[in-house]
Amino acid sequence: MTTAADRPDAHGHGEADATAMRRALELADLGPAHGVNPRVGCVLLSPAGEVLAEGWHRGAGTAHAEVDALSKLAPGAAHGATAVVTLEPCNHTGRTGPCALALIEAGVARVVYAVGDPGDHSAGGAERLREAGVEVSGGVLADEVEALLDDWLFAARHRRPHVTVKWASSLDGRAAAADGTSQWITGPAARRDVHRRRAAADAIAVGTGTVLADDPALTARDDAGRLLEAQPVPVVFGRRPVPADAALRAHPHEPVFVDGTELGADLEALQRRGIRSLFVEGGPTLASAFIAAGFADELLVYLAPALIGGPGLALGELGISTIADARRFDFAAVERLGDDLLLVAHPAPAGSQEGN
Structure with missing residues (x-):
């Protein structure tokens, strides 16, 4: 039975998604405000909507938010989970591997993100996830995440x-x-x-x-x-x-x-x-x-x-x-x-x- 908390809004997103995204936004704000990499937060939810793990990015060369959250779970514990992330999971191998692949390998069934990644090399994570059969939805609390990442997004886009x-x-x-x-x-x-x-x-x-x-x-x-x-x-x-x-x-x-x-x-x-x-x-x-x-x-x-x-x-x-x-x-x-x-x-x- 669908509860009022889970009923989708005008954009098709449930309140549970928005609540988790607000928490992901708080986690993202813990990251460094300067440098090459953006501030990103991630919340992993069980199929029942319970919080399994949280993660955030601490700066260049450290684990990305999704990988940080996954690292706090036992192998297989993320199977069927929903990953709520402030920025589209990356599809790029740099100092760390692509987060899209990490989510796929962990068995995550659904990914919700706020803002698409504008990077030439890092974008494309949503498409890669969909190709692997993962349900993907973007735009949750996009305005709030845009405000947090305004300087990074401007520099990345321009x-x-x-x-x-x-x-x-x-x-x-x-x-x-x-x-x-x-x-x-x-x-x-x-x-x-x-x-x-x-x-x-x-x-x-x-x-x-x-x-x-x-x-x-x-x-x-x-x-x-x-x-x-x-x-x-x-x-x-x-x-x-x-x-x-x-x-x-x-x-x-x-x-x-x-x-x-x-x-x-x-x-x-x-x-x-x-x-x-x-x-x-x-x-x-x-x-x-x-x-x-x-x-x-x-x-x-x-x-x-x-x-x-x-x-x-x-x-x-x-x-x-x-x-x-x-x-x-x-x-x-x-x-x-x-x-x-x-x-x-x-x-x-x-x-x-x-x-x-």
Whole structure:
């Protein structure tokens, strides 16, 4: 007899599936938030719906969530079971074997997952399971799992990190005075917000021009100048040599140097390193290059109530010669930070680039 708890929803999934997926989501959240691999959780249910075992992925080179859960059972104990997994079981042999095959060999009868694996090499697990006679169903709590894996999924789907381009400027769009001075255009609250966002990013990027002119540490710090626990990997774009005594060479993470001649290839290389989010902070030349190439997924503009004038523009050439070609963005948020404003903008959807 079907109970209310097991009655399928509009998508054909029972409440037992959703309950197990919520638990799998909690397990996934225990995994590392950074690196090449995603956070994945798995719950194994008996044919009667009882929890047999749980597992989660602890990082590159360790057992995947499905294998971790299976390892807690005696041989044959998973026969006829349902595996509830946050991400489609992989179909790839890397440091570990394919999870789809492990589930098949364990005799699992049914697999429920939330989000399909977008990887070129790891996808295809659902198809392999079906070919082996396993019942497969996807999409359970997909929105919640998408939210947990948003940065990893973006990087996997686009083959590059999510890019945030940040600058601070005066009301008239200047990032520096005529003599080159730029500290401080914005106040303490805005700078505190920048450091918080640095700490949340996998990597922070500047150009060699900024390194040579300002010698930035590229660390995330608190108000007292102490390092925050999470630190972004420093990435330097450009071909000019960086001095051996540059402040960034004392960063907790080893700096990554890329020549910047082909941003798309550079971003793909960073994604392969496990960098999912890139915080571009260094100078108008680099910021303009990312925007002109279409790689700015988010803009953070810290606007100070000041006028400077002169040549120190926050952005340089974007390759735009007529207003019809202007790059359009949608404002996602406007925040007051002390005396300053933070404008958060995302690229306008395709087809809505024309201005009014």
